[in-house]
Amino acid sequence: MSDARTSHSTPTRLRSLLTGDAWINFGLQIGALILAFLLTSCILLVAGAPPFEAYKQVFLGAVGSVTSFSNVLVAWVPLLLAAAGVLVTFAAGLWNIGVEGQIVLGAVLTTWVLRLLQDTAISPVVIILLAILAGVVGGALWAVLAGVLKTFGGVNEIFGGLGLNFVATALTLWLIFGPWKRPGIGSMSGTEPFPERLGLPTMAGLRVSPWSLGLGILAVILVFVLLERTYFGLRLKAVGKNTRAAFLLGVPTWQYGLLAFLFCGGLAGLAGAIQVTSVYHRLIPAISSGYGFMGLMIGMLIAYRAIWVAPVALFFAALNIGSIQLPIVLKLDSTLSGVLQGALVLFVLLVEGARQRYMRRVRMRIAAPTTLEAPLSASGET
Amino acid sequence: MEVQLLDIRKHFGPIKANDGISLSVPAGTIQGILGENGAGKSTLMKILSGFQPADNGSILLDGREVAMKSPADALRLGVGMLHQDPLDFPAMRVADNLLIGAPGGIRLHRSQLRASLAEHARSVGLALDLKADVSSLTVSERQQVELMRLLWLGARVLILDEPTTGISAAQKAELFSTLRRLAERGKTVIFVSHKLEEIQELCTRVAVLKQGRLVGEATPPYSVRQLVNMIFEREVTPGARAACAPGGPILKLSSLAVERGRIRLEGLDLEVRETETIGLAGMEGSGQSLLLKACAGLLPPVEGRVTMLGQELAGKPYHYFKRNGVAYVPAARLEEGLIAGLTLTDHFLLTQRKPGFFIDREKGRSIAQERIAEFNIRGTPSNTAESLSGGNQQRALLAIMKPEAKLMLLEHPTRGLDIESVIYVWRKLKERCNAGGAIIFSSSDLDELLRYSDRILVFFAGRVSTPLDADSTSVEELGRLIGGGSV
Numbered sequence: 001m002s003d004a005r006t007s008h009s010t011p012t013r014l015r016s017l018l019t020g021d022a023w024i025n026f027g028l029q030i031g032a033l034i035l036a037f038l039l040t041s042c043i044l045l046v047a048g049a050p051p052f053e054a055y056k057q058v059f060l061g062a063v064g065s066v067t068s069f070s071n072v073l074v075a076w077v078p079l080l081l082a083a084a085g086v087l088v089t090f091a092a093g094l095w096n097i098g099v100e101g102q103i104v105l106g107a108v109l110t111t112w113v114l115r116l117l118q119d120t121a122i123s124p125v126v127i128i129l130l131a132i133l134a135g136v137v138g139g140a141l142w143a144v145l146a147g148v149l150k151t152f153g154g155v156n157e158i159f160g161g162l163g164l165n166f167v168a169t170a171l172t173l174w175l176i177f178g179p180w181k182r183p184g185i186g187s188m189s190g191t192e193p194f195p196e197r198l199g200l201p202t203m204a205g206l207r208v209s210p211w212s213l214g215l216g217i218l219a220v221i222l223v224f225v226l227l228e229r230t231y232f233g234l235r236l237k238a239v240g241k242n243t244r245a246a247f248l249l250g251v252p253t254w255q256y257g258l259l260a261f262l263f264c265g266g267l268a269g270l271a272g273a274i275q276v277t278s279v280y281h282r283l284i285p286a287i288s289s290g291y292g293f294m295g296l297m298i299g300m301l302i303a304y305r306a307i308w309v310a311p312v313a314l315f316f317a318a319l320n321i322g323s324i325q326l327p328i329v330l331k332l333d334s335t336l337s338g339v340l341q342g343a344l345v346l347f348v349l350l351v352e353g354a355r356q357r358y359m360r361r362v363r364m365r366i367a368a369p370t371t372l373e374a375p376l377s378a379s380g381e382t
Numbered sequence: 383m384e385v386q387l388l389d390i391r392k393h394f395g396p397i398k399a400n401d402g403i404s405l406s407v408p409a410g411t412i413q414g415i416l417g418e419n420g421a422g423k424s425t426l427m428k429i430l431s432g433f434q435p436a437d438n439g440s441i442l443l444d445g446r447e448v449a450m451k452s453p454a455d456a457l458r459l460g461v462g463m464l465h466q467d468p469l470d471f472p473a474m475r476v477a478d479n480l481l482i483g484a485p486g487g488i489r490l491h492r493s494q495l496r497a498s499l500a501e502h503a504r505s506v507g508l509a510l511d512l513k514a515d516v517s518s519l520t521v522s523e524r525q526q527v528e529l530m531r532l533l534w535l536g537a538r539v540l541i542l543d544e545p546t547t548g549i550s551a552a553q554k555a556e557l558f559s560t561l562r563r564l565a566e567r568g569k570t571v572i573f574v575s576h577k578l579e580e581i582q583e584l585c586t587r588v589a590v591l592k593q594g595r596l597v598g599e600a601t602p603p604y605s606v607r608q609l610v611n612m613i614f615e616r617e618v619t620p621g622a623r624a625a626c627a628p629g630g631p632i633l634k635l636s637s638l639a640v641e642r643g644r645i646r647l648e649g650l651d652l653e654v655r656e657t658e659t660i661g662l663a664g665m666e667g668s669g670q671s672l673l674l675k676a677c678a679g680l681l682p683p684v685e686g687r688v689t690m691l692g693q694e695l696a697g698k699p700y701h702y703f704k705r706n707g708v709a710y711v712p713a714a715r716l717e718e719g720l721i722a723g724l725t726l727t728d729h730f731l732l733t734q735r736k737p738g739f740f741i742d743r744e745k746g747r748s749i750a751q752e753r754i755a756e757f758n759i760r761g762t763p764s765n766t767a768e769s770l771s772g773g774n775q776q777r778a779l780l781a782i783m784k785p786e787a788k789l790m791l792l793e794h795p796t797r798g799l800d801i802e803s804v805i806y807v808w809r810k811l812k813e814r815c816n817a818g819g820a821i822i823f824s825s826s827d828l829d830e831l832l833r834y835s836d837r838i839l840v841f842f843a844g845r846v847s848t849p850l851d852a853d854s855t856s857v858e859e860l861g862r863l864i865g866g867g868s869v
Contacts, residue, residue, distance in 0.1 A: 230739055230740055248719070
């Protein structure tokens with residue numbers, strides 16, 4: 001947690017009440033979690049399914065065996081990358097909805113480089129490195145496009161990103177059914193799979209690659225250090241919290257906005273590259289699998305604190321993988337995990353909003369009769 | 383309709399926006415409400431028009447005490463407010479705009495209502511094209527639409543909050559004649575402004591607010607001097623002024639012209655020398671902030687030159703000005719100056735001269751502690767900007783100002799501060815000024831201008847006086863010039 005948030009230097013009762021005690025906050029978060037489970041249980045009951053059985057199946061599906069847990073880790077990596085990426089844009093006050101499309105573009109460029117080089121004599125290690133690098137560049141460029149639209153075209157990044165997501169999906173479909181279609185007929189199952197030597201090496205008998213795990217964890221650490229320990233991160237935050245003041249204090253604001261996009265897009269592109277080189281070994285229509293949007297949800301859920309990315313992303317990945325069991329065992333749709341995740345984000349935001357309203361009321365009541373700090377002799381703005 | 387306000391009080395946290403205001407306005411008058419920004423005018427009008435409740439006090443209409451819970455309530459009782467920005471629906475036709483606030487069921491009786499509207503417009507002397515799109519109207523036409531709507535809904539008291547912002551002289555004349563006509567027909571008009579000349583021209587009586595209190599009332603013929611004194615008077619007078627001998631030139635403006643909105647400054651020539659302090663006097667919005675922004679590089683001049691230490695800067699970006707020794711401190715401390723959510727340490731780190739890549743938190747904390755002690759800020763390094771009081775925010779702003787800045791541009795540097803903070807802030811500023819800097823600041827406090835400036839420029843409606851020597855100018859003289867008198 002950033003030391004901006006934990007100010008214990010004036011441990012007065014008033015201040016701890018206003019900033020919110022860490023334990024109270026923790027309790028509120030747990031409360032939100034319980035509420036999310038309650039709501040999901042209600043939905044399950046309406047659908048005629050036993051909630052506890054469903055949760056048990058999800059749990060077993062996620063951690064019931066080494067294979068299933070390794071699958072959770074496979075889903076964890078793109079979530080780590082996407083969530084870490086959007087923390088950078090969130091810090092700059094930007095809603096990078098386009099992260100989904102940036103993952104897709106990363107996958108597209110990676111596939112392109114692999115296709116280009118797969119029949120050459122270049123060593124597979126070099127090909128994989130180049131392909132992943134191309135993915136990073138692809139995601140970054142797609143993100144910067146949204147940034148440029150915002151900075152120079154006045155297009156809000158939410159709309160720009162949304163539009164670019166559609167373009168990215170359309171591009172993928174066109175490639176799969178057009179220029180890159182399988183010999184014979186193109187199909188939703190994607191392009192022709194690449195040979196095994198062009199994939200990231202996996203652990204014996206499992207689908208998870210130590211390389212992609214390493215990259216995902218590295219990205220989170222990188223973002224944490226960047227946001228909490230560097231001037232770059234501080235300036236990003238300044239831009240995000242008050243662009244005008246940041247500009248007047250000497251921060252080149254729009255340039256930092258573009259850099260945030262570049263950084264987030266790079267990580268998203270890396271996620272796409274990993275999906276191609278270590279999970280699917282080809283380009284498929286749903287290559288991003290909604291990981292970008294889930295990354296945004298994680299960012300909101302953890303209130304943009306990088307330290308929480310890894311555990312919360314793991315929880316989300318476990319829900320996703322665990323719920324794959326549901327259709328088989330309970331004849332339930334696997335989107336249950338999405339319901340639970342969405343409900344969780346909503347309740348956490350709701351509880352936080354309620355807390356802030358309550359605190360403001362408390363603060364007003366304290367401030368009304370006597371002044372909190374130095375009295376103002378003149379009246380302020382009316 | 384006669385309006386009486388009795389002991390109106392409204393607090394926002396520690397700030398007393400209205401501090402026991404009592405005012406009585408007879409029917410058929412045009413009552414002016416005069417005062418600087420933050421004097422409590424808007425708050426009082428919002429209370430009278432039902433936008434917000436008073437903490438204390440009562441409102442009497444024609445002698446009967448009334449309770450207004452919403453603007454709709456107020457309008458039912460006959461009080462309507464025309465806002466600074468017309469609150470209409472630009473994408474709709476005039477007639478439909480008028481119908482929106484009308485009482486009635488779901489079904490619209492367009493033709494019937496239109497006829498009634500047209501009739502009404504004629505009777506109050508407003509010429510409105512009911513079929514025009516609102517987006518095609520000028521600001522003053524939209525004001526007429528809004529006035530029409532209020533009258534049609536039964537308003538007998540009309541409140542106008544700074545209605546002349548953004549309209550031309552001809553439109554202003556039109557608005558004023560409409561208002562006079564309405565007053566003749568027995569409507570009560572309450573006209574809020576900080577512009578003396580408008581009050582003089584239009585109002586049959588005026589009340590002056592200052593720091594949430596009613597400090598005086600007047601009827602024509604108005605004495606400008608008396609009004610200015612009421613607006614600007616300060617209760618406490620701190621020690622005597624200290625002069626310092628000016629050194630070499632820092633800033634030179636030659637035949638500068640800047641423009642924003644309706645205000646245009648022209649043919650400005652000024653030379654500011656080391657250790658010199660220039661005060662900018664005038665009613666709010668007379669062009670002082672344009673000059674400051676032009677000197678800061680935030681507003682590119684239309685023509686002319688801005689020369690800083692021999693280097694031509696006009697047209698260069700703000701950050702270039704900043705790198706070349708210009709510091710700008712805006713009036714809106716928490717909107718433009720500091721960043722809410724960041725701590726004092728963060729602010730000092732953000733403005734460090736040669737930062738590097740990684741942040742050394744310990745060093746940042748010790749720098750923060752040092753500056754907090756030096757500038758006597760009541761707060762700790764981990765306090766966020768918004769948790770500080772106004773005076774301490776201002777001290778923090780000065781503390782993060784680059785120490786090597788040669789030219790300090792300050793907008794209302796002591797507005798809203800207690801007298802102790804005012805004296806402290808100026809001591810710090812003068813220290814830096816005497817170390818070879820120069821200051822240009824705007825203020826609405828005549829004592830402050832006279833005490834701390836070496837020379838004063840008086841702004842009136844975009845015109846700038848020749849620099850006055852602060853030593854040989856009196857408060858009365860300055861007040862007269864601010865009110866539009868000539869040198």
